[in-house]
Amino acid sequence: MRYYVETYGCQMNVYDSKKIEEVLTAEGLSRAARPEEADVIIVNTCSVREHAENRALTRIGELSLKAAPRKAVVAVCGCMAQRMGSELFKNRAVRLVLGPDSYSKLAGYLRAAVTDGAKLLDTARDRSFRFQASEGFRDWGLRGFVSITKGCSNSCSYCIVPAVRGPAVSRPRDEVLKETLAQWRSGVRDVTLIGQNVNAYRYGGTGFSTLLSDVAELVPEARVRFTTSHPRDMDDSVIGVMAVRPNVCEHIHLPLQSGSDRVLESMNRGYTRDRYRAIVSAARKAMPGVSITTDIIVGYPGESVEEYEETYSFFEEMQFDSAFMFKFSARPGTAASRMSDEVPRQEKERRLARLMELERRLASAASARLVGREMEVLVEGRKIKDGVELLTGRTRCNRTVLFRGASELSGKLVSVRIDSSKGVSLSGCLVSA
Numbered sequence: 079m080r081y082y083v084e085t086y087g088c089q090m091n092v093y094d095s096k097k098i099e100e101v102l103t104a105e106g107l108s109r110a111a112r113p114e115e116a117d118v119i120i121v122n123t124c125s126v127r128e129h130a131e132n133r134a135l136t137r138i139g140e141l142s143l144k145a146a147p148r149k150a151v152v153a154v155c156g157c158m159a160q161r162m163g164s165e166l167f168k169n170r171a172v173r174l175v176l177g178p179d180s181y182s183k184l185a186g187y188l189r190a191a192v193t194d195g196a197k198l199l200d201t202a203r204d205r206s207f208r209f210q211a212s213e214g215f216r217d218w219g220l221r222g223f224v225s226i227t228k229g230c231s232n233s234c235s236y237c238i239v240p241a242v243r244g245p246a247v248s249r250p251r252d253e254v255l256k257e258t259l260a261q262w263r264s265g266v267r268d269v270t271l272i273g274q275n276v277n278a279y280r281y282g283g284t285g286f287s288t289l290l291s292d293v294a295e296l297v298p299e300a301r302v303r304f305t306t307s308h309p310r311d312m313d314d315s316v317i318g319v320m321a322v323r324p325n326v327c328e329h330i331h332l333p334l335q336s337g338s339d340r341v342l343e344s345m346n347r348g349y350t351r352d353r354y355r356a357i358v359s360a361a362r363k364a365m366p367g368v369s370i371t372t373d374i375i376v377g378y379p380g381e382s383v384e385e386y387e388e389t390y391s392f393f394e395e396m397q398f399d400s401a402f403m404f405k406f407s408a409r410p411g412t413a414a415s416r417m418s419d420e421v422p423r424q425e426k427e428r429r430l431a432r433l434m435e436l437e438r439r440l441a442s443a444a445s446a447r448l449v450g451r452e453m454e455v456l457v458e459g460r461k462i463k464d465g466v467e468l469l470t471g472r473t474r475c476n477r478t479v480l481f482r483g484a485s486e487l488s489g490k491l492v493s494v495r496i497d498s499s500k501g502v503s504l505s506g507c508l509v510s511a
């Protein structure tokens with residue numbers, strides 16, 4: 079039997095899809111290259127914005143048509159499955175609807191669906207959630223994710239994550255180290271510790287900065303990264319570890335969401351502009367040149383033009399290296415979805431477009447500042463550009479670089495002098511390997 083997995087959304091979903099593939103492989107299934115060739119089609123979905131759900135629903139419709147000739151089992155997993163539940167059975171091809179807490183039972187559900195044609199729904203919250211340790215899956219390539227928490231116990235007023243992923247659960251330290259080592263042995267050279275809010279990690283007496291330091295010590299030749307941070311829970315000890323551990327990369331993804339203290343309070347984010355500024359300046363003092371990226375929501379209910387201007391000016395002051403920017407999208411069941419004073423759609427679009435223009439300008443200025451510098455690059459593969467075959471790699475601050483070199487360098491750390499930049503893309507010349 080063959081399976082086909084399609085993944086939407088964040089790193090947590092990418093990680094979960096790998097776990098799902100691990101379960102299917104252990105069941106003796108092999109991966110199909112195309113949905114038409116699969117006996118099991120799994121769509122791992124996202125609910126963070128309405129748009130994400132609409133895209134997944136359209137795709138489930140398309141995949142159901144492809145599944146019909148082989149009577150393939152269509153399974154919908156992830157956050158939208160958790161939120162919509164049995165509603166998804168309206169699509170007759172859908173036989174499994176599984177929330178993020180149910181994947182350890184996937185094998186049994188699959189057997190039942192395949193043999194008895196059963197329709198199964200499991201969106202139960204698993205209070206004794208156990209992370210699935212993985213020894214064997216060797217499919218990460220050079221860059222791997224290791225989940226350290228699942229769910230989130232914050233309650234940002236616009237966010238659906240706590241409702242679909244449940245309260246935060248921190249993973250045992252030993253399991254995190256075990257999986258990191260398994261990934262290193264399987265060829266991963268750049269590992270990212272992932273969680274909705276990694277700074278809230280706490281298992282027994284181990285907090286996030288200790289875990290980060292332990293992981294860095296365990297795999298000293300691997301690059302170590304982490305995402306996503308939360309300004310309310312971020313503390314100087316994390317910056318301290320980043321500054322002293324040579325293999326922890328100088329990049330912090332620190333969602334700001336808004337530059338207005340009144341909007342931040344309404345969002346229930348738990349920090350102010352001043353607090354945010356203090357974190358960024360502490361990081362830049364400890365690690366000059368550290369890359370700071372962020373997330374911003376524009377058009378939050380009640381956001382005035384003046385408050386939007388506060389976001390715009392603060393964004394400029396922070397000189398972010400890049401950002402993910404979104405129009406507010408009311409999510410069912412969230413506090414913000416019950417707020418009135420909606421910002422008109424056209425105004426939301428105007429605010430987003432203007433901020434994106436600023437982001438583009440700052441991001442390319444940040445790249446231009448790297449021209450002439452020698453940077454450590456992890457060679458990730460080859461790329462054809464203007465008919466020329468080049469190597470592509472990633473800097474510690476998470477930028478991609480193109481340069482000439484031998485393919486044997488793939489997976490190696492090399493030194494590249496940056497010769498030019500175009501927007502956020504960098505080109506350079508190999509200095510040493």
Ligand code: SF4
Nearest residue numbers: 230232234237239274
């Ligand atoms: S920290 Fe806030 S925005 Fe992030 S996942 Fe948790 S509730 Fe959502």
